[in-house]
Amino acid sequence: MITLNKILRMLRNNKVGMIGLLIFLSFVIIAVFADRIAPYDPMKIQYDSDGGVKRLQPPSKEHYLGTTWMGRDVFSQMIVGSRIAVLVGVISAVCVVFIGTNIGLIAGYFGGTLDNVMMRLVDIVYGIPFLPFALILVAILGPGIKNIILAIVLITWRNSSRVIRSQVLSLKNRTFIEAAKLSGASHWRIIYKHIAPNVMPLSLVYVSTTMASAIMTESSLSFLGFGDPLQVSWGKILYACYSSQAMFKAWWWMIPPGIAITLLVLSGYLMGRAFEEIANPKLRER
Amino acid sequence: MKLLELNNVSIDYKTIEGNIRAVDKICLSIEDGEILGLVGESGCGKTTLIKSIIGLLPQNGTVAEGEIFFENENLLKLTKDEMRKKRWKDISMITQSAMNSLNPVYKISWQIVEAIQAHKEISKEDAYKRAEELFELVGLEKGRLNDYPHQYSGGMKQRAIIAMALALNPKIIIADEPTTALDVIVQSQILERINKLLENYQGSMILVTHDMSVIAQTCTKVAVMYGGKIVEYGEVNQVFKEPNHPYTMGLKNAFPSLVGEKNDLISIPGIPPNLLNEIKGCRFKDRCPFSIEKCSQENPKKTNIEEGFFYCHREEEREKLRVLASKQETWLQENIKE
Amino acid sequence: MRLLKYITKRILVMLLTLFVLVTILFFLFRVVPGDPVSMFIDSGLDRESQELLLKHYGLDKPIGQQYIIYIKNLLKGDFGNSFQYGKSALEVIAERFCNTMILMVTSLIIAFFIGITAGAALAWKRNTKFDMIGTIIALIVRCAPIFWTGMILLSIFAFKLKILPLGGMNTPGMRFDNLLEKYLNFDFLKHLILPAVTAALYSAATPLLVMRTSMLEVIKEDYIELARAKGLKEKRIMRKHAMRTALLPVVTIFAVQAGFAIGGSVLIETVFRWPGMGREIVLAVSFRDYPLAQTAFLLIGVMTALFNLIADILYAYLDPRVALD
Numbered sequence A: 001m002i003t004l005n006k007i008l009r010m011l012r013n014n015k016v017g018m019i020g021l022l023i024f025l026s027f028v029i030i031a032v033f034a035d036r037i038a039p040y041d042p043m044k045i046q047y048d049s050d051g052g053v054k055r056l057q058p059p060s061k062e063h064y065l066g067t068t069w070m071g072r073d074v075f076s077q078m079i080v081g082s083r084i085a086v087l088v089g090v091i092s093a094v095c096v097v098f099i100g101t102n103i104g105l106i107a108g109y110f111g112g113t114l115d116n117v118m119m120r121l122v123d124i125v126y127g128i129p130f131l132p133f134a135l136i137l138v139a140i141l142g143p144g145i146k147n148i149i150l151a152i153v154l155i156t157w158r159n160s161s162r163v164i165r166s167q168v169l170s171l172k173n174r175t176f177i178e179a180a181k182l183s184g185a186s187h188w189r190i191i192y193k194h195i196a197p198n199v200m201p202l203s204l205v206y207v208s209t210t211m212a213s214a215i216m217t218e219s220s221l222s223f224l225g226f227g228d229p230l231q232v233s234w235g236k237i238l239y240a241c242y243s244s245q246a247m248f249k250a251w252w253w254m255i256p257p258g259i260a261i262t263l264l265v266l267s268g269y270l271m272g273r274a275f276e277e278i279a280n281p282k283l284r285e286r
Numbered sequence B: 001m002k003l004l005e006l007n008n009v010s011i012d013y014k015t016i017e018g019n020i021r022a023v024d025k026i027c028l029s030i031e032d033g034e035i036l037g038l039v040g041e042s043g044c045g046k047t048t049l050i051k052s053i054i055g056l057l058p059q060n061g062t063v064a065e066g067e068i069f070f071e072n073e074n075l076l077k078l079t080k081d082e083m084r085k086k087r088w089k090d091i092s093m094i095t096q097s098a099m100n101s102l103n104p105v106y107k108i109s110w111q112i113v114e115a116i117q118a119h120k121e122i123s124k125e126d127a128y129k130r131a132e133e134l135f136e137l138v139g140l141e142k143g144r145l146n147d148y149p150h151q152y153s154g155g156m157k158q159r160a161i162i163a164m165a166l167a168l169n170p171k172i173i174i175a176d177e178p179t180t181a182l183d184v185i186v187q188s189q190i191l192e193r194i195n196k197l198l199e200n201y202q203g204s205m206i207l208v209t210h211d212m213s214v215i216a217q218t219c220t221k222v223a224v225m226y227g228g229k230i231v232e233y234g235e236v237n238q239v240f241k242e243p244n245h246p247y248t249m250g251l252k253n254a255f256p257s258l259v260g261e262k263n264d265l266i267s268i269p270g271i272p273p274n275l276l277n278e279i280k281g282c283r284f285k286d287r288c289p290f291s292i293e294k295c296s297q298e299n300p301k302k303t304n305i306e307e308g309f310f311y312c313h314r315e316e317e318r319e320k321l322r323v324l325a326s327k328q329e330t331w332l333q334e335n336i337k338e
Numbered sequence C: 001m002r003l004l005k006y007i008t009k010r011i012l013v014m015l016l017t018l019f020v021l022v023t024i025l026f027f028l029f030r031v032v033p034g035d036p037v038s039m040f041i042d043s044g045l046d047r048e049s050q051e052l053l054l055k056h057y058g059l060d061k062p063i064g065q066q067y068i069i070y071i072k073n074l075l076k077g078d079f080g081n082s083f084q085y086g087k088s089a090l091e092v093i094a095e096r097f098c099n100t101m102i103l104m105v106t107s108l109i110i111a112f113f114i115g116i117t118a119g120a121a122l123a124w125k126r127n128t129k130f131d132m133i134g135t136i137i138a139l140i141v142r143c144a145p146i147f148w149t150g151m152i153l154l155s156i157f158a159f160k161l162k163i164l165p166l167g168g169m170n171t172p173g174m175r176f177d178n179l180l181e182k183y184l185n186f187d188f189l190k191h192l193i194l195p196a197v198t199a200a201l202y203s204a205a206t207p208l209l210v211m212r213t214s215m216l217e218v219i220k221e222d223y224i225e226l227a228r229a230k231g232l233k234e235k236r237i238m239r240k241h242a243m244r245t246a247l248l249p250v251v252t253i254f255a256v257q258a259g260f261a262i263g264g265s266v267l268i269e270t271v272f273r274w275p276g277m278g279r280e281i282v283l284a285v286s287f288r289d290y291p292l293a294q295t296a297f298l299l300i301g302v303m304t305a306l307f308n309l310i311a312d313i314l315y316a317y318l319d320p321r322v323a324l325d
Helices: A004-012 A015-032 A074-110 A112-126 A130-141 A145-172 A175-182 A187-223 A234-243 A251-279 A281-285 B046-054 B080-086 B108-117 B124-138 B142-146 B154-166 B184-200 B212-218 B236-241 B246-254 B293-297 B315-325 C002-031 C036-040 C047-056 C063-075 C089-124 C129-143 C146-160 C179-183 C186-219 C222-229 C234-271 C277-286 C290-318
Strands: B002-015 B018-031 B035-039 B061-070 B091-094 B172-176 B204-209 B221-226 B229-235 B302-305 B308-311
Touching: A004 A015, A004 A187, A004 A251, A015 A074, A015 A251, A074 A112, A074 A145, A074 A187, A074 A234, A074 A251, A112 A145, A112 C002, A130 A145, A130 A187, A130 C002, A130 C234, A130 C277, A130 C290, A145 A187, A175 A187, A187 A234, A187 A251, A187 C146, A187 C234, A234 A251, A234 C146, A251 C129, A251 C146, B002 B046, B018 B046, B018 B061, B018 B204, B018 B229, B035 B046, B035 B212, B046 B061, B046 B091, B046 B172, B046 B204, B091 B154, B091 C222, B108 B124, B108 B142, B108 B154, B124 B142, B124 B154, B124 B184, B154 B172, B154 B184, B184 B212, B204 B212, B212 B236, B212 B246, B221 B236, B221 B246, B229 B236, B229 B246, B246 B315, C002 C063, C002 C290, C089 C129, C089 C186, C089 C234, C089 C277, C089 C290, C129 C186, C146 C186, C146 C234, C186 C234, C222 C234, C234 C277, C234 C290, C277 C290
Parallel strands: B035 B204, B035 B221, B091 B172, B172 B204
Antiparallel strands: B002 B018, B002 B061, B221 B229, B229 B308, B302 B308
């Protein structure tokens, strides 16, 4: 049986996973202390001593990453923008995997019609083009973090549920499950006490990768102009940069958000890879 | 004429724990038309030895010293491409796990034709005709040529590999445990087939196995390997009648004899030595029921006998040992002193 | 015969999926608070014109009835009229569909070509610097937002070097007599390069990583050793034996990847102002032109399903062990 402790210990020995975790934690720290780190209010227009707007200023001592076309401080926007990314990433990942794991567990364990119906549902959801659907949903329900997360959750649960179901199918007939059945344990006890801990590494794979794809989705929707109107996010910075037509002149405005998104998404994939190696010992040799 | 001659060959594997000398200063030769059995437990270096002959050692393995002459040409001195051209045309192979040796996505005919065309300027049609001949030879229906490997049984796959190995009339075929992966009945069918083929086959063969009874049925010469060394070599009937090395005596009595007297089956206790560390003295001493103090101190010297040789400190007493070795109690763990 | 049965079954699942999509979308657009209809119809119009417009679009009937009419019309091939363009939504989308298809198919072909060859090459040179650097680059490209990569490439090749156009599909003002002429010219090709390459870079990373892993697995197989023993040339062993079998998992991910790519067309087409379905969806959604958005979405769904089907058939063709059932 694989316990959380054991997983963490294995993660510690996994270089790739540790790099991912380190990147992720740095962003979490930045997000938590964003208010204290950011030198300016990200939405405040900065003026110079003559009262003119500091439009598209290149990086300087006052503005580490220069200013936007509207005269806002890019560095502060970057710092505060990490909040949305981390928040959307973590919340979506937890919700998605919670739902996906449970559906996988139940469908796999009980089998029969229930399993059939659930897996057909998975098939159908697989047929829905993700980003266009999220776009339409957010556009209709109104831009905002809540709706973005909802859109992500409604679609992404499919991935984890399918894989976890097949894992459950292979676990179901193992002797220790048989033994638990014989000893008179209830179905729910078997599912959550005996099977669930064994699919946990796999669930963690999906927590990490879902986090990555959720962050990507949020920035994509923001880039298309459907981000939360009240919050700064990296995707929105790029949206503003793109639509101001200034992106060719202001690299300091265009480059940093992309790097931040790439790094955070990368951290999710790296952690996912590490958990995959833990879940599947065959991969460990490489 | 000597077809293949191994001269003082040592092979090292680089591993994380250190160097492993899997094959240690081996001298061995095969005459034209000879069928040599190479026998020993798994991990004794048999597979390593034959892979060095065909030039397919794994990446971390190298021939550290020695020469391998094939038709008086040192194979180790050849370029990669020259060696590649020799493979299959002159030296072909029947692999250990024929079950997985056929590429699952190609038809069998394609795979045989490929082997032929790799070395011969020949049309696809002619190569296919050759494949048909070969199938007849190994007892497979021509019609099955266009099947995929997954449509074959284990025995059929093995026959297909044997057919492939014969395709270019190689001068020597190396068969690495050709029957191990099969179930017993199929094993004996395949063995019979090999024996039948050998009647008409002009070339030589090295048959690698851990099963002494297979050697007895098929080979003319036998080399017994232990811990990376050849401990005994000789003419098959001679070795079976009068094994000289205690390990050979043990192996012989570990398998039911197909011919002649009924014997008590024994099993040699213990495991083969770890080659990571240098071993002083005889390599078999820890498992040998007859080991004496001298065995741990110095390497046994070579004793040449008629058409063969062996390495043992107690060569003088071998007749007495032979009698003892045929008794089960001799091989009990407690009778073997450390 | 078995293939036919299999395809029929797949198409049935596909139709069911599409039906569910249509239904979800229909109700999403109409049940939602804020009444998108009222947002579309100019409140400055007098009452009579408003009602006339409502009637024209069939919006005056109860929602259940609207749904039944909508489905009936769909089955007849009538996808409704676009609010913005004032003509059949299908007509508007048909052209966009071609544009998207060309972009997507081009980029997917490039992506899988790069992914398969580079992935195989990395695996063949496993544990070298070449392998490590290649894998890291692939991972980074995989994680970079596609619209950002597009923006960077635009800055470099269109703005700095001025060798490629800034966006769009044709230089404005060009006229074409027929479809073929529109696509078969140098100007179109120049417009195609950047969006196709950007999409391809993004889509190549996953097949590359999968191919690499799969190759590493295959190289250890016994049939590769036998191929060596057969005296085949290394190149042939890699191409005909290792790559051919290692390809199978790559084909499996093709469908998912194609789905991603088609969804990603929303971003690519926005960045490069490519007049395709993805961009049209963004515009239609912004204008609350729901017949148009629905039609575009549905066609994207059809496209995704088609790629799924292609991947399945391809897999069955490549792996003789697969029994279609």
